[in-house]
Amino acid sequence: KEKRKRTAFHFAAEKSDNSNLKWLVKELGSDCLTVPDKYGNMAVHLAAQHQPVDSLQFIFDQIAAEMFSLKNNRGETPTDVVESNRCRTDQSAKRAWISSTQPQLEASRPPAGSSAPTAASAGPEGPPLLERWDAVRLIGRGAFGEVHEVRTDTGVTCAAKTLRLPVQLGDELPSVSTEIHRAIESERNLCRLRHPNVVRFLHIAQPEPATVVVFMELLDGRSLERFIDNKPLDELTIRDFSEQICRALLYLHSRQPPVIHRDINCSNIIVCADNTRIKLIDFGLSIKLEQSVSHMSASTQAPKGTLNFMAPELLGAGESDSVQYSRESDIWAFGCSVFQMASGARPFANAKSMLGMAKLIDRKGAPALPDGRSAELQDFYSRCTAMDRRRRKAAQELLEQEFLRKNL
Incomplete structure (x- = not known):
């Protein structure tokens, strides 16, 4: 200075x-x-x-x-x-960029005079509820729990994901509760994230020792997996969605400390109702919480997540005391999402077990994209799915690749 x-x-x-x-x-x-x-x-x-x-x-x-x-x-x-x-340069272009970017951030805000705040109107300043919430409808159900549309006692309408964590026979509930609470506290920074391509987290609650509820903005859209519907997307759409995912990852990975998603896959990417904007959801919090319980229980910490999208280093981490998720494992999973957009199918669709998946990757590496895809897309995909994690490109470098920069 x-x-x-x-x-x-x-x-x-x-x-x-x-x-x-x-x-x-x-x-x-x-x-x-x-x-x-x-x-x-x-x-x-x-x-x-x-x-x-x-x-x-x-x-x-x-x-x-x-x-x-x-x-x-x-x-x-x-x-x-x-x-x-x-302003000495690019004033018109800057005005145009601001005009196109600011509305993305305001799109989910409630209209003026709205009597009931939406999820996006709640912020990190405080939780969207005082003591209770009521389920309005079931949105989805997964391995760890359910997602409901809820209305809280402060009038906020949002999505609530309830995670019920596995407790081992002989585990002491006070100890389980303490370990889960520590894991939750380490994830509080999720509620401070603000990006147009990242779901807005509102609050994380622990109503019972082994139960966690994550409150998020309520999105109007469908998963990228449902959007693909087993049919390949055109390259213009792949480029548009890939750029948005890369910008979200750059934002997350640039935070201090970095925010690692841990479970990027096409089911955890929402295509908003306009079919042009995407948002990352479901930040592998269930993985982090289950690991905290597994650690306490001295049970095996095998990698968790969506099998077809797991990076090679996670599949080979069984001998380690702790599975290391990283920016690079997120990039691999993103590359697998690119494969699904380009092919219409999940990568390694025939893999039925972690061992089978590990053997497939070890023998063949990442699956090849279908014939007919451009050289730029092939190159972009290969930079996401290098077997050696050190050779995978970071999000900023991916944004500078020809596939995202060219005028299709």
Whole structure:
């Protein structure tokens, strides 16, 4: 820092290109993007003034909705800077980008004068309920529990996923409850996530020792798996959905600490009612919670999740005391989702067990995409599904691949 209290991020944001800013974020993380200088200006204000429009998208990928509410000492947001006569480049393009991006963040807000707040109107400031909630209808049922549309005692309508965790014979319930509570506390940062391609988490409750209820925004749409319906998607749609998933992953993986999804698959990606926007849901919280119980019970910690989408290192982790989910395992699972979009079928559809799955991957690697797919899509897919996790591309690098950048 110098006398104006500026960091390297401020100086990088004043340059006409964003290569230095991107490098700093990659090496040091995104937290410094919101550090103010003496005048309250943050890197995002300076980028809005000096850099091309893609810098705004890059910063948005790091901190999402927060960027629109950041104010300097004049009370100016980055949008205000773009509208001012101090904006030196790409002003029209920046205005267009802001006009198209802000509505995505506001789409799920209740209309003015609405008497009943929706899930998206509740926030991290407090839980969407005081003591109780009533089920309105069953949305779905899975291995760990059920998802209902509920209405809480504060009038919030949202989705509630009830997770009933397996308890081993001989487990002491107070100990189980304590371990689950610790796991829940470590996941509280989910309720602070704000991104147009990530479901909004509202609250996590523990009404019973081995029962957890996760409250989320109520989405109008269907899973990507149902959207695909066993039929391949065209490449324009694959590109659009893949870009949105990559932006969501970049946002999650750039958090401090990083947010790892743990269970990306086409059932955990929702295509909203307009058939153009997608959201990641169901962040493998049930996996984290069951692991906490398994650890306490000294039972085997085999990898959990959707078998067809598990990365090779998870399948080979049986000898380890702890299965290591990572950014790279998320990228592999995303690649498997690309395969399903391109082929209409889940990868490794014939695998019936973890052992069979491990053998298939060890022998053949990731399955090949169907004939007729473009070279750019083939290349993009291969960068997601490298056997060596160190060779898989991070979300930011995937966004720069030709498949997502070309004009189909």
